[in-house]
Amino acid sequence: xxxxxxxxxxxxxxxxxxxxxxxxxxxxxxxxxxxxxxxxxxxxxxxxxxxxxxxxxxxxxxxxxxxxxxxxxxxxxxxxxxxxxxxxxxxxxxxxxxxxxxxxxxxxxxxxxxxxxxxxxxxxxxxxxxxxxxxxxxxxxxxxxxxxxxxxxxxxxxxxxxxxxxxxxxxxxxxxxxxxxxxxxxxxxxxxxxxxxxxxxxxxxxxxxxxxxxxxxxxxxxxxxxxxxxxxxxxxxxxxxxxxxxxxxxxxxxxxxxxxxxxxxxxxxxxxxxxxxxxxxxxxxxxxxxxxxxxxxxxxxxxxxxxxxxxxxxxxxxxxxxxxxxxxxxxxxx
Amino acid sequence: xxxxxxxxxxxxxxxxxxxxxxxxxxxxxxxxxxxxxxxxxxxxxxxxxxxxxxxxxxxxxxxxxxxxxxxxxxxxxxxxxxxxxxxxxxxxxxxxxxxxxxxxxxxxxxxxxxxxxxxxxxxxxxxxxxxxxxxxxxxxxxxxxxxxxxxxxxxxxxxxxxxxxxxxxxxxxxxxxxxxxxxxxxxxxxxxxxxxxxxxxxxxxxxxxxxxxxxxxxxxxxxxxxxxxxxxxxxxxxxxxxxxxxxxxxxxxxxxxxxxxxxxxxxxxxxxxxxxxxxxxxxxxxxxxxxxxxxxxxxxxxxxxxxxxxxxxxxxxxxxxxxxxxxxxxxxxxxxxxxxxxxxxxxxxxxxxxxxxxxxxxxxxxxxxxxxxxxxxxxxxxxxxxxxxxxxxxxxxxxxxxxxxxxxxxxxxxxxxxxxxxxxxxxxxxxxxxxxxxxxxxxxxxxxxxxxxxxxxxxxxxxxxxxxxxxxxxxxxxxxxxxxxxxxxxxxxxxxxxxxxxxxxxxxxxxxxxxxxxxxxxxxxxxxxxxxxxxxxxxxxxxxxxxxxxx
Numbered sequence: 110x111x112x113x114x115x116x117x118x119x120x121x122x123x124x125x126x127x128x129x130x131x132x133x134x135x136x137x138x139x140x141x142x143x144x145x146x147x148x149x150x151x152x153x154x155x156x157x158x159x160x161x162x163x164x165x166x167x168x169x170x171x172x173x174x175x176x177x178x179x180x181x182x183x184x185x186x187x188x189x190x191x192x193x194x195x196x197x198x199x200x201x202x203x204x205x206x207x208x209x210x211x212x213x214x215x216x217x218x219x220x221x222x223x224x225x226x227x228x229x230x231x232x233x234x235x236x237x238x239x240x241x242x243x244x245x246x247x248x249x250x251x252x253x254x255x256x257x258x259x260x261x262x263x264x265x266x267x268x269x270x271x272x273x274x275x276x277x278x279x280x281x282x283x284x285x286x287x288x289x290x291x292x293x294x295x296x297x298x299x300x301x302x303x304x305x306x307x308x309x310x311x312x313x314x315x316x317x318x319x320x321x322x323x324x325x326x327x328x329x330x331x332x333x334x335x336x337x338x339x340x341x342x343x344x345x346x347x348x349x350x351x352x353x354x355x356x357x358x359x360x361x362x363x364x365x366x367x368x369x370x371x372x373x374x375x376x377x378x379x380x381x382x383x384x385x386x387x388x389x390x391x392x393x394x395x396x397x398x399x400x401x402x403x404x405x406x407x408x409x410x411x412x413x414x415x416x417x418x419x420x421x422x423x424x425x426x427x428x429x430x431x432x433x434x435x436x437x438x439x440x441x442x443x
Numbered sequence: 444x445x446x447x448x449x450x451x452x453x454x455x456x457x458x459x460x461x462x463x464x465x466x467x468x469x470x471x472x473x474x475x476x477x478x479x480x481x482x483x484x485x486x487x488x489x490x491x492x493x494x495x496x497x498x499x500x501x502x503x504x505x506x507x508x509x510x511x512x513x514x515x516x517x518x519x520x521x522x523x524x525x526x527x528x529x530x531x532x533x534x535x536x537x538x539x540x541x542x543x544x545x546x547x548x549x550x551x552x553x554x555x556x557x558x559x560x561x562x563x564x565x566x567x568x569x570x571x572x573x574x575x576x577x578x579x580x581x582x583x584x585x586x587x588x589x590x591x592x593x594x595x596x597x598x599x600x601x602x603x604x605x606x607x608x609x610x611x612x613x614x615x616x617x618x619x620x621x622x623x624x625x626x627x628x629x630x631x632x633x634x635x636x637x638x639x640x641x642x643x644x645x646x647x648x649x650x651x652x653x654x655x656x657x658x659x660x661x662x663x664x665x666x667x668x669x670x671x672x673x674x675x676x677x678x679x680x681x682x683x684x685x686x687x688x689x690x691x692x693x694x695x696x697x698x699x700x701x702x703x704x705x706x707x708x709x710x711x712x713x714x715x716x717x718x719x720x721x722x723x724x725x726x727x728x729x730x731x732x733x734x735x736x737x738x739x740x741x742x743x744x745x746x747x748x749x750x751x752x753x754x755x756x757x758x759x760x761x762x763x764x765x766x767x768x769x770x771x772x773x774x775x776x777x778x779x780x781x782x783x784x785x786x787x788x789x790x791x792x793x794x795x796x797x798x799x800x801x802x803x804x805x806x807x808x809x810x811x812x813x814x815x816x817x818x819x820x821x822x823x824x825x826x827x828x829x830x831x832x833x834x835x836x837x838x839x840x841x842x843x844x845x846x847x848x849x850x851x852x853x854x855x856x857x858x859x860x861x862x863x864x865x866x867x868x869x870x871x872x873x874x875x876x877x878x879x880x881x882x883x884x885x886x887x888x889x890x891x892x893x894x895x896x897x898x899x900x901x902x903x904x905x906x907x908x909x910x911x912x913x914x915x916x917x918x919x920x921x922x923x924x925x926x927x928x929x930x931x932x933x934x935x936x937x938x939x940x941x942x943x944x945x946x947x948x949x950x951x952x953x954x955x956x957x958x959x960x961x962x963x964x965x966x967x968x969x970x971x972x973x974x975x976x977x978x979x980x981x982x983x984x985x986x987x988x989x990x991x992x993x994x
Binding site: 151188203288389390 | 584597652658664708710895896
């Protein structure tokens, strides 16, 4: 197992190198540059030229890439062109928000999706099954931003149950440690701050969970149906095991393999869904920030953020691979 | 073998979390939301030192923390006393004497005086290295041109010459020539007076990194220190909020609300929903379509006097036909601007008859106007032999500007008007950022485009001078006579005489018709039902210190 992890981590190096080249070429081939985003209407052509020169954007692309790599090797991602703050700082301040949001969405999707999918399969062709299947179709079809507006209109504007924007009530004056607001509240024992941060996660979490929830319901249902037809289930039932034992020991355990693969893959789609959710809920995360950075051609932010995300993505998938052996002891990683 | 149990894993995580729970300490002070106003803004501020800022959100924050020597009247554009009680030019118009208020203290407890004013001006004037980069000191370069020692060839000589502290409350600012910008431009937040002690303590002028990797100093990120009614408390990037607290030692009337929080909500609809759900008690950049509904619901919608211009620019270089005045006149007659204003712009918008709003001195009521007249337009095109004209029409996408809430709708109406008189239109939509401005203000591959301007301060030159005082790729014409008249106006120190020259300039511009002024739109700002006391300002100089809750 240790060798497996080391090998997978070593594979990261050429992957990141290749990614950095592709990214760099793509970004710099995009028309336009950061200068007009910085200057707006006020910029004269001379001022724009001066900024391009300052940023070294007039130099050959190889020279620019060399400069980027030199910094990268020293683990320095540079500073944002738009905010003039360090890319690493920007990341550490925004990424926890996205993680909290994605985790919330994932927990909602898994906690609701697996039981619903299981029950739908068990009651195949009956009312609950139809509702789950239809519901998951709607879940996949409804755009996240639309769902977000509807949720806000009902639960924030009319019922005043949940806040409509942000990660935490600014008047709470919470202490920041990790920028994971819920965790920070627990660490500093500012329980109200943790509760408020959780409260802020409910609506955006639900909105972002809609698509993964629908997918998990469908995959679980299909997978459970397949397992239910197996001989060993009939055997287990025939030998008089309780339904609970059959469900936990035999059905779910065997049905979970494809589901856990899907969950791993969904992590990527959560990031793209987060762009919309973060914008609509004014939730401080990396999604909306990356979208802004593309518009402003903030090259250092884009390069830095995407490289870090790539590393995280590889790590998440590594963890998913390792989790197979927990779910199914027959799977051994080498 | 038994597989590991998920319950065991959860228990282990819980134990670990409890173990670290003792490691971090709460550092919060008292809290309370009774005396707090949360205001929704469209973007994060970029920087807290207004000397380095040009974006509206940074300047909005700066206006609460800092004060300038002169400032616009509340709700207007006229120059009124700020940190200076009075100001007088000498006979040449190059040396201005400012009499300062006494008894004013900075947020760090140090005294405001003539010496402090000079420290600030000298800081800007003597800037070196990266401080001379156009994206670092944009407004200084816009107003003053260059620096004591210019390090870039394209920088003009500095308008500012020197600062002398005559005594504690008298300061003399000398300039290299008379200019229309003085003293009006000194109302800009970028000329805010900072505490000399804080500037030094937090290395305000030390821009770190390299040209392609600029890093702002600690002062600009977390220690802005002025004399204004609010002082900086915290900037929580992770929560997109910036908090200001009442400055108890303020020399004027104390702020009524103790804490102001600026909360970033980029999406316009999300801001509206946040106001309705009570998350925030006000927001800026209200969509034109929301003004009426919000008013009907009882919210305090304030409409700012329009201080902007939307125009259709005509580039005479791109297509030789456009150099013919008759073709430009035909375009002006073809446009039904009243219909556009009535259907697409917010309540209170007006058709523009010249390139500046009527609230600025120098506006001329009797310029040549071009009424909507399809037949006249067709006739002029026929006379000019331009009956088969195709024009490339640029318009921006994915943007709203205060003067142009919905570029695509505006383009469609204008384009239909042009087609009605027989001009073919080739639409060229471009993303505002980063393509649009490059495409329309450089080169000559554009014939028509939509653009506009929001005034920085109340002087006509800031509008018409910015657009027409020299040859620019945006317009593609060379008119030495016009340029010379602009120079003359700029250098005329006598205000009354200068205003007369502005009127003459407006008449000449509308005669020459480099483009068609379209409209002035009043941007709106909204507050909760129980928040009163803020006066809308054409310069977006809203003062939150006068805001109060009426229960």
